[in-house]
Amino acid sequence: MEKSFPLHECHVNKVTIIINRTHAILHSIAILLLIHYRLSFFFQHPQNITIPTLPWLLIFVSELILSFAWFLQQACRWRQVYRTVFPERLPADDKLPAIDVFICTADPNKEPSVEVMNTVISAMALDYPPEKLHVYISDDAGSDATLRCTKEAWNFAKYWVPFRRKYGLGTACPDVYFSSSENDNGDYKGSEFKAERKKMEEKYEVLKQRLRKIVEGQFPTNVAINNTRDHPSVIEVINKEEDEVKIPQLIYVSREKRPSHNHNFKAGALNVLLRVSAMISNSPYILALDCDMYCNDPTSARKAMCFYCDSQTPSSLAFVQFPQTFRNISQDDIYDNQVRFAFKVHWYGFDGVGGPIITGSNFCIKREALLGSFNKEQDYMALKSLFGPSNDFIKTLVEDYKPCFIKDGESSRMSLENANILASCSYENQTVWGSKVGFLYFSVSEDYFTGLNLHRKGWKSVYLNPERLQFLGTSTTNFNDSLIQWTRWTSGPVTVALSRFCPLIYGPLKMSLVQLLCYSELAFMPLLNCLSLWGFAVIPQLCLFNGIPLYPKVSDPNFNIFSIILVSSISKSLYEVVTTGEQIKVWRNEWRIWMMRSVTSYTYGCLDVILNKLGMKEATFLPTNKVTDDEQVKLYEMGVFDFRTATMFLAPLVTVILINIAAFVGAVVKALVVDDDGDQYWEKMFGQMFLSFFILISNFAVIEGMIIRRDKAKIPLSSTLWSVVFSMLILLIGSVILC
Ligand SMILES: O=c1ccn([C@@H]2O[C@H](COP(=O)(O)OP(=O)(O)O[C@H]3O[C@H](CO)[C@@H](O)[C@H](O)[C@H]3O)[C@@H](O)[C@H]2O)c(=O)[nH]1
Numbered sequence: 001m002e003k004s005f006p007l008h009e010c011h012v013n014k015v016t017i018i019i020n021r022t023h024a025i026l027h028s029i030a031i032l033l034l035i036h037y038r039l040s041f042f043f044q045h046p047q048n049i050t051i052p053t054l055p056w057l058l059i060f061v062s063e064l065i066l067s068f069a070w071f072l073q074q075a076c077r078w079r080q081v082y083r084t085v086f087p088e089r090l091p092a093d094d095k096l097p098a099i100d101v102f103i104c105t106a107d108p109n110k111e112p113s114v115e116v117m118n119t120v121i122s123a124m125a126l127d128y129p130p131e132k133l134h135v136y137i138s139d140d141a142g143s144d145a146t147l148r149c150t151k152e153a154w155n156f157a158k159y160w161v162p163f164r165r166k167y168g169l170g171t172a173c174p175d176v177y178f179s180s181s182e183n184d185n186g187d188y189k190g191s192e193f194k195a196e197r198k199k200m201e202e203k204y205e206v207l208k209q210r211l212r213k214i215v216e217g218q219f220p221t222n223v224a225i226n227n228t229r230d231h232p233s234v235i236e237v238i239n240k241e242e243d244e245v246k247i248p249q250l251i252y253v254s255r256e257k258r259p260s261h262n263h264n265f266k267a268g269a270l271n272v273l274l275r276v277s278a279m280i281s282n283s284p285y286i287l288a289l290d291c292d293m294y295c296n297d298p299t300s301a302r303k304a305m306c307f308y309c310d311s312q313t314p315s316s317l318a319f320v321q322f323p324q325t326f327r328n329i330s331q332d333d334i335y336d337n338q339v340r341f342a343f344k345v346h347w348y349g350f351d352g353v354g355g356p357i358i359t360g361s362n363f364c365i366k367r368e369a370l371l372g373s374f375n376k377e378q379d380y381m382a383l384k385s386l387f388g389p390s391n392d393f394i395k396t397l398v399e400d401y402k403p404c405f406i407k408d409g410e411s412s413r414m415s416l417e418n419a420n421i422l423a424s425c426s427y428e429n430q431t432v433w434g435s436k437v438g439f440l441y442f443s444v445s446e447d448y449f450t451g452l453n454l455h456r457k458g459w460k461s462v463y464l465n466p467e468r469l470q471f472l473g474t475s476t477t478n479f480n481d482s483l484i485q486w487t488r489w490t491s492g493p494v495t496v497a498l499s500r501f502c503p504l505i506y507g508p509l510k511m512s513l514v515q516l517l518c519y520s521e522l523a524f525m526p527l528l529n530c531l532s533l534w535g536f537a538v539i540p541q542l543c544l545f546n547g548i549p550l551y552p553k554v555s556d557p558n559f560n561i562f563s564i565i566l567v568s569s570i571s572k573s574l575y576e577v578v579t580t581g582e583q584i585k586v587w588r589n590e591w592r593i594w595m596m597r598s599v600t601s602y603t604y605g606c607l608d609v610i611l612n613k614l615g616m617k618e619a620t621f622l623p624t625n626k627v628t629d630d631e632q633v634k635l636y637e638m639g640v641f642d643f644r645t646a647t648m649f650l651a652p653l654v655t656v657i658l659i660n661i662a663a664f665v666g667a668v669v670k671a672l673v674v675d676d677d678g679d680q681y682w683e684k685m686f687g688q689m690f691l692s693f694f695i696l697i698s699n700f701a702v703i704e705g706m707i708i709r710r711d712k713a714k715i716p717l718s719s720t721l722w723s724v725v726f727s728m729l730i731l732l733i734g735s736v737i738l739c
């Protein structure tokens with residue numbers, strides 16, 4: 001008998017497990033010693049206490065919070081696994097399940113058409129039976145230009161898809177293919193290929209020009225802004241003509257939008273796609289992509305299918321998550337390598353304990369996981385109260401339903417009409433869309449929250465990170481965008497953390513303890529970091545300013561506890577950076593952006609949540625800017641901060657730096673000039689002086705931007721002046737309260 005080989009394998013990372021767990025144990029011992037040291041202060045004889053209680057208590061609380069954050073971080077390092085797949089062992093094409101690709105776009109000004117269409121074309125060019133692939137583009141702007149661009153994209157795909165297939169090109173994306181200098185690994189030889197390639201390249205140039213013209217013609221004065229929030233639904237199947245070449249079907253969907261109506265951002269758009277696609281193709285699997293996520297590896301869809309077509313995979317596997325990688329990121333990215341880095345460290349851990357979270361893009365999910373599965377005996381009325389009034393949609397939920405979409409026929413016109421109803425504003429009224437089925441609305445991080453609920457229901461997920469980059473998106477490359485994005489990535493999970501869905505309460509008994517801690521880490525991380533980092537950035541400095549020691553003397557054995565914790569954290573993060581193949585610079589950048597983000601995005605994101613709870617602010621989802629500005633890209637490539645952002649974001653950062661400068665310089669002067677008890681001052685204050693010094697050198701870029709740089713992207717004088725005022729106030733008021 002023929003032996004059947006598995007389609008995928010899971011490998012446990014034993015060495016990493018041993019290193020991570022040993023480090024976790026040693027580090028916890030040091031933390032316990034620290035807690036003991038801080039606590040014993042309160043049990044001293046009152047006469048011996050020379051230090052005021054309040055600052056001691058505050059720094060202790062900061063230390064506890066950061067230690068708790070550290071503890072949560074160990075969850076995703078607990079059991080890291082990685083997976084390999086064997087797509088060549090997949091069953092024959094006619095046995096593969098169908099896939100619907102969902103691509104979301106929202107703002108033609110921020111999301112350039114050429115890029116969005118490259119994503120569309122690359123999805124159509126996936127190495128998959130074309131009749132089993134449907135590509136849906138959701139246009140939240142309802143822009144006529146995007147519809148026209150989609151048609152142009154289809155016209156180009158008609159040639160590109162067969163071309164890629166014929167020569168087995170290694171990338172599905174024309175932009176990547178024509179801009180890369182290295183030779184593609186396709187089986188091209190001879191003049192025939194060269195001539196064809198040249199023709200394709202010309203066609204691609206024409207496409208780009210046409211797309212640009214369409215967009216330029218459309219927005220002479222940004223008049224479209226109004227329509228984006230107020231327009232009827234438009235659904236169009238692009239493939240009009242009788243096509244000789246078989247390529248996947250392309251469908252444009254723009255849901256109805258009205259200013260009075262809450263649209264629930266991307267989750268709302270995805271749910272419309274879930275319904276509309278059910279009428280047209282109803283594929284059992286969905287591949288979700290952000291509009292800037294080019295499919296780079298044509299075999300990515302097959303790779304995902306290795307899990308679903310394997311008899312060894314449990315039927316509870318909901319989704320396969322690929323990493324989010326970027327095409328515009330520089331080697332030592334100063335803003336956001338955290339995302340790139342997280343995919344190299346966290347996601348493997350997650351996978352080892354029940355599965356990674358959804359990260360919004362680049363994942364392949366079972367339709368059934370989002371909607372449930374029903375049999376023919378199901379009571380239709382009951383289903384309608386959950387899913388809304390459309391009979392036709394309810395039919396699609398029932399097993400064995402095959403959509404009968406015939407091009408240009410009467411029945412296709414009917415189903416399009418029905419689809420329009422499904423894309424209307426009011427369709428979800430009195431249903432459980434967004435609360436129980438589909439992508440969930442509760443948090444602007446729809447990805448995180450939807451994943452949490454799936455895992456809680458017992459669904460599993462896997463993380464797949466093959467060596468070849470699967471999807472290529474754009475990452476933020478300036479301070480302003482990165483701060484806006486991280487403010488959203490803060491408010492989304494923190495909303496969940498501070499609600500009845502808090503994983504610590506919502507998760508127990510429903511998922512594994514370690515997975516629950518992983519989810520908690522993400523939910524609480526911004527809050528814990530911002531609270532503790534504000535403590536570390538201000539309290540010891542205020543005390544230093546007033547000559548109050550908060551750390552043991554250098555000669556005191558307890559001093560070692562603090563040095564060990566610092567060295568242990570620094571070396572562990574260095575180890576992770578180096579073993580994931582990153583440069584040391586990346587590690588420096590990580591520490592720096594962590595500090596910067598804690599006092600800016602994390603802080604504002606948490607404030608947003610609180611204001612939202614008080615009913616004073618609405619949740620927002622501002623798409624990030626994907627338009628590149630040459631001048632700004634130059635700075636980014638050089639690793640120079642572009643400080644052109646609101647004073648609101650700069651002020652906390654600059655204020656913290658000014659406070660640290662004041663405390664540090666003051667202490668040095670005191671130690672050199674007025675130190676009357678020998679070396680005692682240095683000894684007593686070394687811990688705090690070192691902390692300030694560490695913060696200052698880590699953030700030297702801010703000092704540079706404030707004092708040294710003369711270019712346009714430096715920190716503007718007005719922000720510095722505001723910060724001078726704030727830091728003086730904090731020093732004054734803080735000194736009065738604390739000391
Ligand atoms: O009202 C909206 C807002 C956004 N989008 C789309 O959502 C996607 C993600 O938006 P983007 O501006 O790129 O945000 P990022 O911060 O880069 O996105 C990350 O974080 C989001 C959650 O905060 C996830 O939804 C994304 O998948 C994930 O890549 C884009 O395709 C947008 O077009 C919509 O369709 N409708």
Ligand SMILES: [Mn+2]
Nearest residue numbers: 290473474624
């Ligand atoms: Mn994005």
